[in-house]
Amino acid sequence: MIEAFREAHGQPRARAFCSSCDREPEVFACEHEPSRRKKVPTVVAGMAHKKLQNMGWVVSGGKLRCPTCEAKRKAVSMAHASQTKAAPAAQLNEPTRAQKRQIMDLLGEVYDVDAGRYLGGDTDDTVASVLDMMPGWVAQLREEFFGADGGNDDMDAALRDIRKVVEDITELLSSGRTLVELGTKKLEQAQALESQVAKIKVAVGPRGLKKAGVQA
Ligand SMILES: [Zn+2]
Known part of the structure; x- marks a missing residue:
């Protein structure tokens, strides 16, 4: 208890x-x-x-x-x-009635039927190892009487964490792309301005610039 x-x-x-x-x-x-x-x-x-x-x-x-x-x-x-003497091999392939009852009892405690998964970190394997039985027996009874999903709360939480990290990375990548695009545009602007200035210099020439009071 x-x-x-x-x-x-x-x-x-x-x-x-x-x-x-x-x-x-x-x-x-x-x-x-x-x-x-x-x-x-x-x-x-x-x-x-x-x-x-x-x-x-x-x-x-x-x-x-x-x-x-x-x-x-x-x-x-x-x-x-x-x-x-050791039990015959054929008997080991099937749980006895008492073993089935034990599995069902424990599944009742550790499987959340509403959520359709194990509570906490339990799995077919942990249940089987606690009872010292075959994981296959647990999986079979669990699927028949409790739920199809052998996952648990911990796995769910881990999956949620992974999804969040992937979202963050996607966001970072897309903001990175925006920055690169912005930088490229500014660079193009700067180059355009530079060539414009060069053209003005050529068009006006040193003499014209001197006249206008601009140092070449
Ligand atoms: Zn004791």
Whole structure:
């Protein structure tokens, strides 16, 4: 379970409770979802999951496992695996019902159906790696029940940034072109004036200029 709360200074925080033990909750900085509909604040699930994973937590099927419990689970499952034979290859190509449920549970938390993409930085791959399953299984269930787009908020933001930079460059280039055009025109004007002056000099001649009180 992850609770959203605010520090005395107002900073958004998350408090994560291990589903398997009674240890102190993990407290960390985490954005909250904009509270349009919900009265109780909720954390941005994708961000909270990523931060917890970085701290060694495992987010699996809507449950959280602290690093200690995860280490215990791994030790137990490794001992178990060494006792049982490997599953036949055919069984590995399809998720079991329980695995499908786990994938669906997690997708429900990290996929924004309204926006049609993953929240935060999650992808089929991150979901698959959290659950320790095949990314293809996640993609299949995600497409069937959630949305066709496997992109996410972070990718969208990056694309927006790139588009903005391209716009800026286009603008710079076009203002550069205007400057060059302006400069060329001025240069032509200057050359035209120069040749005009030369013609006047020739037409008048040194004597005429002296008469008019102009030094040649
Ligand atoms: Zn624990």
